[in-house]
Amino acid sequence: MVPVPEVDTIEELNERLAAIDEAxxxxxxxxxxxxxxxxxxxxxxxxxxxxxxxxxxxVTLTPTVRRDSRIVVRQSYYSVPARFIGRQVRVSLRANELLVFDRHRVVARHPRLTRRYAYRDELDHYLEILMVKPGALAGSTGLALARAAGTFTDTHDAFWAAARAAHGDAAGTRALIEVLLLHRRMPHEAVLAGITATLNAGSSSPELVAIEARKAERRPETLLDDEDLVELAEPGPGEQAAAGKPASTNVITLPVRNPVLDDNRPLPSVAAYDQLLRLRSSKGTA
Structure with a gap:
């Protein structure tokens, strides 16, 4: 460690130390x-x-979340979920990582930054804000870091392009954000499989992505048979034109639902409300 090594990340320093230990x-x-x-x-x-x-x-710290959904720790900036803006959060600053807690639950985890004024943003932390301002997504630092880390893949880009072609820039970006929100409760591979299946069907509906992702998450032996499935929906003409595929392939399947039981009860009467109408009419003439 003499002279002091110059590294870009804590991971690089740990790799050097491991090599020194082995020697x-x-x-x-x-x-x-x-x-x-x-x-x-x-x-x-x-x-x-x-x-x-x-x-x-x-080291335990309690910084306040700024308006840009970041906290400042040792002159470095880390993003936290947008719902904590204006609140104090508990932070555990460790040798190689930083943890942000809401009570006893970890809500953000970042590798520790080694340079002053450096920043680390997670795209997932800004999704609620981007849903209101979808135009800010394309130039956001969170998206750039997600691309570099490989979490925002070419499959996401393909869905984004199809959604914007079918619904316009704002609505198409919101559809992409709805798909990105699925990563919070579904495995990454299942969501990608759902996007791929939806695009292959010529659709850009986030609801269909969620359905196909749930199907991909199941084991093959638990999938339903073809005779137990029904056609649910087809995308609109704009989506068909964007995909360039016939409408016969644009279907999604769901389990058959039992029909609602017949209800033979008489319809309720609204005659009692006529008194209110007559009362209002009489006041108007007076």
């Missing part, structure tokens, strides 16, 4: 027949066990 384990102290790593392996069983309770080795 140290193979080193022989002058006059010893065995290596340092061999000696430690012999002594490890004699050490006392670790405590049963976890020890929080981080």
């Amino acid at each position: 140290e384990d193979k080193r022989h102290i002058h006059g010893a027949n065995t290596s340092i790593g061999f000696n430690f392996a012999e002594e490890a069983p004699l050490l006392a066990p670790l405590p049963a309770d976890d020890f929080d080795c981080g």
Whole structure:
């Protein structure tokens, strides 16, 4: 560690330290027949066990969430869910990561930043704001970081393009945001499978993506048979034109639902309300 290493991320520093540790384990102290790593392996069983309770080795802080849905910790900026704007949150600042808590639940997790004025944004933290202002999505830092991290894939881009072609920029972007919200409660692979199935059907409906994602999340042996499925909906002419596929393929399937039981009860009478009408009429003539 002398001179002090210059790294871009904590992960890079940890990789260097791991390489140093591996080399140290193979080193022989002058006059010893065995290596340092061999000696430690012999002594490890004699050490006392670790405590049963976890020890929080981080520094606890309570910053206030700014209007841009970020907190400032050691002159670095980290995003948190937009619902916490204006509130204080509890933060555990650790050697290689930062955790944000709402009571005892982790609501945000970021790798620790090593440079002043650096920032780290999660696209998911801004979805509620972007639903109101969809035009801000294209140029947002959260989207740029999501692309770089690989969480916003080419499949998402394809759905976004189809949705904007079918519904316009604002409505199409809101449809994409509804799909992105599905990642909060469904596996990433299931949502991507739902998007792919919906695009293959010539549709850009987020509701159909949710249905297809649930189907993809199931195991193959639990899927329903063809005779138990019915056609639910077809996309509009705009979606068919965007996809360039015939309408016969634009269907989605759902389990058959039992018909509503017949209700033979007589319809309710509204004769009592005629008194109110006559009363209003008489006041108007007076």
